[in-house]
Amino acid sequence: MPRYCLMGHVDPARLDEYRAVHRAVWPELLEALRDAGWRNYSLFLRSDGTLVGYVEADDLDAAQARVAATEVNARWQAHMSELFTSEGPPDEAWEIIPEVFNLESQLARGTKGPGDGWPGS
8 A cells, every 4th residue: 555754834832732632633534534545644743843644545635635525624624724834724735755765665575785786885
């Protein structure tokens, strides 16, 4: 299943609010994310407001569109938008960061190591 890394920016003055809200995400939103195809979804928040998300989905664009079409997501995004430094709904402001390494993928295909064609070996 494809893996995605997402980055956003929470207002550093509102980090405690952001953390508190995410300790009890609305059950209807959790179900909407799951039903739309979001899997293994996690969020990580630095003290400067940098927010990093990790999610697995067969097709992230399609999964995002399915969630965006729900009423609960519209309410959640309106509620959360005041906690972000970006304009508009936070789920539309994600920056997708390309993956460059995955341990399990390389182990599964038996990658080469030093002395086996690596630059400088």
